[in-house]
Amino acid sequence: MEKINENIRFSLAKISTDQFAIISNSFKIGDVVNLKTGLQFGADKENKIISVKASFQFEQQAIPFLIIEASCFFKIEPTDWNTFVVEGEIVVPKEIITHFTVLTVGTVRGILHAKTEGTNFNGFLIPTVNVTKLVTSDVRM
Numbered sequence: 001m002e003k004i005n006e007n008i009r010f011s012l013a014k015i016s017t018d019q020f021a022i023i024s025n026s027f028k029i030g031d032v033v034n035l036k037t038g039l040q041f042g043a044d045k046e047n048k049i050i051s052v053k054a055s056f057q058f059e060q061q062a063i064p065f066l067i068i069e070a071s072c073f074f075k076i077e078p079t080d081w082n083t084f085v086v087e088g089e090i091v092v093p094k095e096i097i098t099h100f101t102v103l104t105v106g107t108v109r110g111i112l113h114a115k116t117e118g119t120n121f122n123g124f125l126i127p128t129v130n131v132t133k134l135v136t137s138d139v140r141m
Contacts (some may be wrong), residue, residue, distance in 0.1 A: 008096055009077040012103070013049060017111055019069035022121055027065040034059050035127070038069075039101060039134060043090040043141040048081040050074045050092055052104040056112070058124050066124055068112050072104040090141040098135045105129050 035058055042051040055069035076084070084090050092100075109126045116122040 007083065008080045010050075010074045010080070012072060013075035014073040015070065015107055015111075016073075017068075017070045017115075018053065019055070019067055020111075020115055021064075021067045022116070022119070023065045023067075024121075026060070026063050027121075028060055031060040033124070034062075037129070037134070041092070041097065041139045041141060043084075043092075044073075045090065048076045048078055050076060050084075050090075050097070050100060052097070052100045054101070054104045054108045056108065056126055066116075066121055068108060068115070070104070070108045070111050072100065072107055074100050074103075092139045092141075094135060094138050097139045098131050101131045101135055105131065 035056060038053075038055040040053040040055075042053070043049070044051070051071050051073045053069060053071040056067075057064045058066040084092055105126065112124075112126060113122065116124065
């Protein structure tokens with residue numbers, strides 16, 4: 001178990017690759033590449049799990065050529081889970097959800113490398129991401 005804030009104990013319970021695609025005929029050598037990023041958060045109250053899904057889409061002229069989406073599921077110790085329950089809602093403090101997001105983005109980066117290894121698309125990397133600019137407040141679910 002990892003400890004954050006001396007209060008929240010958790011473990012990484014599961015990783016899932018939710019979507020992966022290489023659309024090679026959409027890629028044009030020399031064209032500008034843009035990267036779209038998305039985050040989704042979820043809570044499984046019964047099993048006391050917080051999930052973070054990160055998605056990345058490499059595209060040229062708004063047409064995707066490399067898509068990856070993966071999720072990490074963080075199991076929270078039952079007594080610590082109760083600190084997330086506020087008036088029937090799950091509220092994950094910004095500091096904790098930011099940490100979970102950093103772990104998830106790093107995991108997706110590794111999945112992308114593994115899935116593109118040995119292909120011409122292995123040079124497309126998820127850049128370092130300042131997660132504090134993506135996660136700006138507590139997350140309510």
